[in-house]
Amino acid sequence: MPNRTATRPCVGDAPRLLLAVAARTVLWSVLLVAVWAALPAAFGWQVTTVASDSMAPGIRAGDVVAAMPVDAEAVTPGRVLLVDDPDHEERLRLHRLERIEQDGALRLRGDANAEADRTPVAPTAVHGVGVLRFPGxxxxxxxxxxxxxxxxxxAAAVAAVLAVLARADRDIVAGRPCRRCGTPRWDLHTRALTPVGVVRPRSTSLPIVAALAATTIVLSTMAAAGFSGTTNSASSLRSQTFGCFHDPAPGAVLAWDFADKGDRRVTDSSGTGADGRFIGDGTRTIGSCADNPHASFGTTGSAETWAVTDTAVSAPNAFTIEVWFRTTNTDGGRLFGFGSDRNAASTYRDRHLYIDSAGRLRFGVEGSGTQFKFTLGSADVVTDDVWHHAVGTFQARSMTLWLDGVQQGARSDAVTLRQYDGYWRAGRQTLAGWPDGAGYGFTGDVDTVRVYDDVLDASTIAAHHAAGR
Structure with missing residues (x-):
């Protein structure tokens, strides 16, 4: 008769069991992701490992990318293409198509590169369009x-440690007595005698059940990620579809191009982690990446919409804020600025650009101590359905406002500003107490938002205006 009794659980069995199951889950997950990454090759797709950060932050060195073969008409600006490297034989290049030259050649550029690639690519050199990314x-x-x-x-040492830990429960699974204290364990292998006519369910090892459950969860997660088209880039086990092109932003501490189509996410391409999220009904334009997507607020009948950063930072004392905007709404509203809260109304709010009750652009900051509100206004009305470039700069005793590359005004009486931690946001924010403050919710379009932790000079501002949004 097999032994199926135990006086008491062996001390340490539960942690050992959980540790072994966790180690096996990690090992199986890595193996399954590797198999999942190689699977597209079975359908004729090209699978390649990215060797550099030229496509950062969206694609990093060590990511595996699957490129799907497409027809020539599907190769449009904004697409991520896998091509034969024109500068190095027997190499591949994964860059985004910036434009198609008049002779039909393709001009590519890495998202992290300031300039387009030196050598164009022939259409026949295209292997496919990047569709899936498998991080790391x-x-x-x-x-x-x-x-x-x-x-x-x-990495080999970590794998070896995990392999050893994966076998930490081998005595438990085998039913051997505890080596330290001699306590017997359940015998999971010898079949118990069963009276005739009685059906006894077969026992199953807990580690095996847990491992199978974990494997099923991982497979389900990866399958959903691979085909949903809205996967989260923060997950190390998920594949990711590509968004549109993010323009480089040298020197910026926040850069929003609103190019994450089909998602509520607002990606910061400055590299400082100033990502954000749409709240309310804020949307982006529908169309190809070549259409230069932008944020649109209040177009669904509600102006109570905004995009706001995820993480609080300290309010800057020297800065430049820059934004492109377009509106026909004469009710005013806040374009972009800083506030103490992520919700609809902030306790403190300043360092902002807004449209006043007369339809003119204003730049405002709030001084420390008396909390006096210093503002500058534009000479012309800006509610004319034309894209405008607005820039506000501040440092002690120097505050300026620029509209479409032309300085609108300056003042030197603002010295120190109110200090608080808060969030950058585009769109809705209360303007209570601000000179000629009108509606809280901006209705119109916003694009190419930038924040710098220094003051841009006149030539740089003029160059940004000339470059367009």
């Missing part, structure tokens, strides 16, 4: 190619 799964390949043997050794 190709890092070992990149390390080996670059000779980063320390990283390779560390």
């Amino acid at each position: 799964i190709g890092l070992p390949t990149v390390w080996i190619r670059s000779g980063a043997w320390t990283s390779v050794a560390l």
Whole structure:
């Protein structure tokens, strides 16, 4: 008769069991992601490992990208293309198509590069359009190619540790008595005698059940991520579809191009992590990446919409804020600025650009101590359904407002500003107490929002205006 009794659970069995299941889950997850990344090749897609950060922040070195073969008409500006590298034989290049030259050649550019690629690419050199990204799964390949043997050794050591931990419950599964205290365990292998006519369900090992459940969850997660088209780039186990082109923003601490189509996310392309999210009915334009998507507020009948950063920062004492906007609404509203809260109304709000009750552009900051509100206004009305470029700069005793590359005014009486932690936001914000403050919700379009932690000079502002949004 097999032994199926135990006086008491062996001390330490539960942690050992959980540790082994967790280690096996990690190992199986990595293996399954690797298989999942290679699967598109079975359907004729090109799978490649990214070797550089030229497409950062969306695509990093070590990511595996699957490119789907497409017809020539599908190769449009804004698409991420996998092509034969025109400058290096037997290499591939994964860059975004910036434009099609008059002779039909393709001019590409990496998202992290300030200039387009030097050499154009022939349409026949295109292998496909990047569709899926598998973050980090190709890092070992990149390390080996670059000779980063320390990283390779560390990864191998981690894998070895996980392999050892995955077997930490082998005595429990085998039903052996505890080696330290001699306490017997359940015998999971010997079949118990069962009276004739009685059906006894077969026991199943808890680790096996847990591992199967974890594997099922991982497979379900990856399947949903691969085909939903709205996956989260923050998940290390999920693939990701590509958004539109993000313009480089040298020197900026916040750069919003509103190019994450089909999502509520607002990606910061400055590299400082100033990502945000749409609240309310804020939307982006519908169309191809070549249409230069932008944020549109209040177009669904409600002006109570805004986009706001996820993380609070300290209010700057020297800065430049820059935004392109277009509106026909004469009710005014806040374009972009700083506030103490992410909700509809902030306790403190300043360092902002807004449209006043007369339809003119204003730049305002709030002084410390008396909280006097310093503002500058434009000479012309800006509610004319034309894209305008607005810039406000501030440092101690120097405050300026620019509209379409032309300085609208300056003042030197603002020295120190109210200090508080808060969030940058575009769209809705209360203007109570501000000179000629009108409606709280801006109705119109906003694009190419930038924040700098220094003051841009006149030539730089003029160059930004000339470059367009």
